[in-house]
Amino acid sequence: MARIPVRFQRVAAAFDADVARVRLCESSGSEHSPESLTDLSDLVKSFMEKNETTGEKEELGGVIHFEEDRGEEQLEETECSHSEKMEMLRSLFSGNEEDDEDERDAKERIRREVEVACGVVGNNSKRHLMSRLREKGFDAGLCKSKWEKNGRLTAGNYEYVDVNLKGKRYVVEIWLGLEFEIARPTNQYSALLDVFPLIFVGKVDELKQVVRLMCTAIKDSMKRMKLHIPPWRRNVYMQAKWFSAYKRTTNAIATKGASPPLSSESLFPNRAIGFEVLPLKTLNCRDGDYATNAGFRISHLTAVFNSDNLGL
Secondary structure, rough: OOHHHHHHHHHHHHHHHHHHHHHHHHOOOOOOOOOOOHHHHHHHHHEEOOOOOOOOOEEEOOEEOOOEEEOOOOOOOOOOHHHHHHHHHHHHHHHOOOOOOOOHHHHHHHHHHHHHHHHHHOOOHHHHHHHHHOOOOEEEEEEEEEEOOEEEOOOEEEEEEEEEEEEEEEEEOOOHHHHHHHOOOOOHHEEEEEEOOOOEEEHHHHHHHHHHHHHHHHHHHHOOOOOOHHHOOOOOHHHHHOOOOEEEEEEEEEEEEEEOOOHHHHOOOOOOOOOOOOOOOOOOOOOOOOOOOOEEEEEHHHHHHHHOOOOO
């Protein structure tokens, strides 16, 4: 009986090991907050639906007040407005006029390497793409954003690749247009999706302009088709993907997202608790030498009690 406390110490040690493993998984990656208060304000802007009340609050990474998006375009779009959208997208994807030569060169370098990487790792693994870019000397990272449900903001998570080069942060996306696909799009909206390049490399502000423009187009297209905007295509949700707080990792191999459920097997994988069951021997038994249900032979009880197999 005096050795029972040792058992408790073993249990506590094993439990502490599992808890430490959970904490390790949860802390994978460096944490990053939105770049500025302007980002936080933009994050919670969403287009108002019919019969919805203004002043609704949204929160993501802090207490933020919902603001009605100013300058919302009218439902009935003109061909000129659609053409302007097309021109804006083309300008954003081909290169901003305000970009200096270093920024244009940086985008082109990243884009060329991503094209090569797509031929090697395909376009289904963002972690492999990040690893490939790092092998080529780029400061690339896999960014993981995650947010909880709050008001009209539906809970969700997203992963994307970024590259830090010469003091600038660039977001890298393959098939960015897939993130804006909707049901039963109008011809005008489909035309906007056709402008999207296979590979997008742009600064955060440039991606933010793309999101705002496309969310306006989503609202217009779905209202024309008399469809409700799904939560995952609202402006606030779309902005949460790229502009909310995120964790950045550079690990080539993914860490486990969670520890397995606690159980006696996980606490004591190779340790016996109580009596250890020995193989049952029933053949060639001598008189007075009987087997028990516990797996012991009566003639061996003394040896068993003198051993450490009891685990006490």
